Amino acid sequence: xxxxxxxxxxxxxxxxxxxxxxxxxxxxxxxxxxxxxxxxxxxxxxxxxxxxxxxxxxxxxxxxxxxxxxxxxxxxxxxxxxxxxxxxxxxxxxxxxxxxxxxxxxxxxxxx
Numbered sequence: 001x002x003x004x005x006x007x008x009x010x011x012x013x014x015x016x017x018x019x020x021x022x023x024x025x026x027x028x029x030x031x032x033x034x035x036x037x038x039x040x041x042x043x044x045x046x047x048x049x050x051x052x053x054x055x056x057x058x059x060x061x062x063x064x065x066x067x068x069x070x071x072x073x074x075x076x077x078x079x080x081x082x083x084x085x086x087x088x089x090x091x092x093x094x095x096x097x098x099x100x101x102x103x104x105x106x107x108x109x110x111x112x
Contacts (some may be wrong), residue, residue, distance in 0.1 A: 046108035
């Protein structure tokens with residue numbers, strides 16, 4: 001067989017990483033080289049910078065979680081009407097936060 005792959009590539013893995021690689025490779029039935037090449041050719045990797053924009057989104061998501069806990073408390077003390085109006089108030093903030101997250105995910109630094 002004529003091989004034109006003449007460059008060797010070495011990586012270091014933990015035992016757990018190697019075990020995960022081998023499990024997936026064996027399941028595929030491919031050789032190590034063929035499995036790796038399939039990963040390289042068929043993968044889409046997106047790279048993001050987790051900066052202040054993401055911190056702001058995470059802050060908003062935490063606030064939503066706190067508000068949901070308050071709604072659960074209101075339901076538990078039989079204040080269903082107040083809980084329902086709180087949920088309606090939260091819905092707009094949740095949609096805006098999800099829109100921010102979606103816009104962030106739509107613009108990776110690198111997409112390959």
